[in-house]
Amino acid sequence: MNTYKIAVIPGDGIGLEVVPAAIDVLNKIAEIDGSFRFEWTYFPWGCDYYLEHGVMMPEDGIETLKKYDQIFLGAVGMPELVPDHISLWGLLIKIRREMKQSINVRPAKLLAGLESPLKNPQNFDITVVRENSEGEYSDSGGRIHSGSDEIAIQNAVFTRKGTERAMRYAFELAKNSKGHVTSATKSNGLTYSMPFWDEVFETVKVDYPEIKTVSNHIDALAAYMVMKPQELDVIVASNLFGDILTDLGGAIMGSIGIAPAANLNIEREYPSMFEPVHGSAPDIAGKGIANPIGQIWTGKMMLDFLGNHEAGSRLLNAIEKTLASGIKTGDIGGTSTLSEVKEAIIKNLI
């Protein structure tokens, strides 16, 4: 029997509600499967912690997390009380960086029972591989002059290593999907980073002659996701472009509250972090009405990364069955509460 030691960071807002729900579901699936169990250790880090201690997590937080197999995170942010650059760069982005979770994977797939805002949403099944460690999110830049002459500069830094790693991961995924990789570029407007991105893509694709490829500018690709999502398969994108495309992915699925995500250390040197696309949604927090499916589906991604594919499929089936039966939260057109959705998913596991 495998025991997975998971560090749990519910974080802020609805994270505090959806994480325990997802853990109930994951415990149940472990029980059904019988070949593994979870050992959950909670860390109360986030904005409340910050308001009390002046930091988002203790100084040795990263060292502590390294002792766990994986990290299961809810959401971070309380913009009314803690500026985003403190809460996110002090916890979420800090973990992504320091744990070298350089790949972010986010599927967008139309599940039975979900109402897409698209009129004719054919059966799309997209996986966005987002570079997660550098690029536009490089925390490099500064300001000069003041008053009406003030100038702000933001530097995007792309390394061959980081760019190539994301691309190779995308090509590997495409081997097991429809065999198609789309590269998100903007080399016609961003004349240093994106021509470099394109060059690396041209080099990497040579190693995957069986995979079909295309490069699309991010503006056109965003439109494409709305017009013809069914023609897309794996997309590889920079940190910022991946961020935008995956929220769009959530939108065409019907709700950001559905979309799962994984921040992967593909070398498995440090734990990976499983964290849904949605944020802390302070406006609906504490009311028991948040959609737990993004977090639960994120649990499926953790099962897959741990090698438990059968349990992962079982979980996704239970989610679909629940949605198809009409048990859903308000954001996706239902009237059920968070815990009703969770209970239904648990029932549908069997």
Add this chain to the structure above:
Amino acid sequence: MNTYKIAVIPGDGIGLEVVPAAIDVLNKIAEIDGSFRFEWTYFPWGCDYYLEHGVMMPEDGIETLKKYDQIFLGAVGMPELVPDHISLWGLLIKIRREMKQSINVRPAKLLAGLESPLKNPQNFDITVVRENSEGEYSDSGGRIHSGSDEIAIQNAVFTRKGTERAMRYAFELAKNSKGHVTSATKSNGLTYSMPFWDEVFETVKVDYPEIKTVSNHIDALAAYMVMKPQELDVIVASNLFGDILTDLGGAIMGSIGIAPAANLNIEREYPSMFEPVHGSAPDIAGKGIANPIGQIWTGKMMLDFLGNHEAGSRLLNAIEKTLASGIKTGDIGGTSTLSEVKEAIIKNLI
């Protein structure tokens, strides 16, 4: 009788077809209106010109264009033969920059007769004000090291002047629309440019107490455009974010082939340039099937900028009437040719 001297640059691909069609329509409307006429001067600049002369436009091209009241441009690009960074930075972006067309305005509006890919597209009417002279498109950056150590750096440069100008323009527009401005930000990820952007927005909005405002992160805002476009009014965005949002605007309208745009020198020191959102579409060029509506609607924006609002409304009505009667090109679900659409619009002007 006003005579407007317009420099015409059809450019490449379908630009060569849609521009003459739009000019026929604009001449007709001038004739109907009776208070103004156009004098069109063609410039054969673009990729063919480049292949012959090694430059996209003559050295004194910018000086030449300055003699005209406005510029009417089709599309630029022939990526198979001329790299984008040459064709675009040698013509399109060069004109935007050197003519100080620092504001790009692009409406997204559901016209009668258009089929949106959205299931339930309520009557949205969005205007995106895009900063058009700096930001992420700053042509500043470089590379260091080679081989597997290579690094590319792209610098985004935001000035207070440029940022504030775009925002003030957005607020002015909002006075005549629904009184709401959304600022596209990403200050939680881009920690230098976007916090600056947010600060400028906070300062500028104080001068417009009657306008409601909100800041949305670009990822959430892209999703918003798909989920609830009817709740948006004026959006102000950086160069890159505006680029992405306006293609999305085209997508939710039903086709990029519809979307109009204006590159404005709001100080009226140099000519402005009217150029639709779509590109040169080499795959369908020369077949007489391109959608001329993006270019024709762009003509309406030129009429408005020249102060001919009545003629502008008449033109938009004729477009809507034509679409509603089912006369449309293939990209928006019809079977008509470019010239059939043009003729129908001309008929519907009267």
